[in-house]
Each structure stands twice: as C-alpha cells, then as structure tokens.
Amino acid sequence: GRPRRCGWLDMVALRHAAMINGLTGIAITKLDILDGLKEVKICTSYKCDGDKLDNFPADASVLERCEPNFESFPGWKESTSGLKEYDSLPENAKSYLKAIEDMLGVEVQMISTGPGRDELISLKDQF
Incomplete structure (x- = not known):
C-alpha cells in the first residue's frame, strides 16, 4: 500500500467514544501495519499542566495542552497479513489485543x- 503516517492508539479518546456511543464491541483495523515493530504503544492517559488526566477533557483548550502518556507492549516479528484465524496471530499481538479489551x-x-x-478475523458472528 501507499506510505502512511499512523499514530498510537489513544485509549483516553477511545474510552470516551465508547462511553458516549454505548459500544458493545470494537473492530481493530490495520493490525498488519504493526508487524515488525519492536514495540507497540497505547496512550493510556494525558499529562496537562503537570496533572495526569485519565478522562478526555471536555474543553478543547485543555486538550491542546495535553501530552500523551504511553504504555509500551512488545511487538511481533511475524506477519499477520491475511490471517483469518485468531489462533494464528503471534502471541504478542494477542496480548496487545487483550490489553485493548x-x-x-x-x-x-x-x-x-x-x-x-x-482479510478479516471475526471473533463474533455479527449477523
């Protein structure tokens, strides 16, 4: 595919979206672009004016002053490209997905x- 700039998963924003929208499940896309990385990260909180924020700020002026705090996870060298079974995923990829859950x-x-x-792994019948 074409070159892309991708950022780390922002769990603070995702938790907020899940709460607002009443999510009961989530689809993780582009897992294969993480293949070969030494580590993968998840933003677990923000740092703003010296304070740790676990919740998404309601005020955009606060958000623009925030910096992400990351938790790191071991990456995986194995390719996930085209896999269709969860059990075929590398163990570190499974651990990353479990951490997200x-x-x-x-x-x-x-x-x-x-x-x-x-090129999809379906863990629950959607229909």
Whole structure:
C-alpha cells in the first residue's frame, strides 16, 4: 500500500467514544501495519499542566495542552497479513489485543489483517 503516517492508539479518546456511543464491541483495523515493530504503544492517559488526566477533557483548550502518556507492549516479528484465524496471530499481538479489551472494557469482535475484505478475523458472528 501507499506510505502512511499512523499514530498510537489513544485509549483516553477511545474510552470516551465508547462511553458516549454505548459500544458493545470494537473492530481493530490495520493490525498488519504493526508487524515488525519492536514495540507497540497505547496512550493510556494525558499529562496537562503537570496533572495526569485519565478522562478526555471536555474543553478543547485543555486538550491542546495535553501530552500523551504511553504504555509500551512488545511487538511481533511475524506477519499477520491475511490471517483469518485468531489462533494464528503471534502471541504478542494477542496480548496487545487483550490489553485493548481490558483497558476499554469492550470486546474486540473483528480484526482486519490487510486491505482486502476477506482479510478479516471475526471473533463474533455479527449477523
């Protein structure tokens, strides 16, 4: 695919979105772009004016002063591209996905592993 700039997952914003929208499940897309990274990170809180913020600020002027606090997880060298079974994922990828579920309090229900429609791991029947 074409080159992209991707940022780390912002769990503070995602928790806020989950709360506002009443999420019961989440799809993780582009897992395959993390292949080969030594570590992967999740923003777990913000630092603003010396304070730690666990919740998404209601005021945009506060948000623009925030810096992310990250938790790091071991990356994986194995390719996830095109995988269709959860059990085929590298153990570190599974641990990363479990951390997302634990932090968010919502199940990961789908994982995309490539650009194709069929490059998908479905963990729960959606229909």
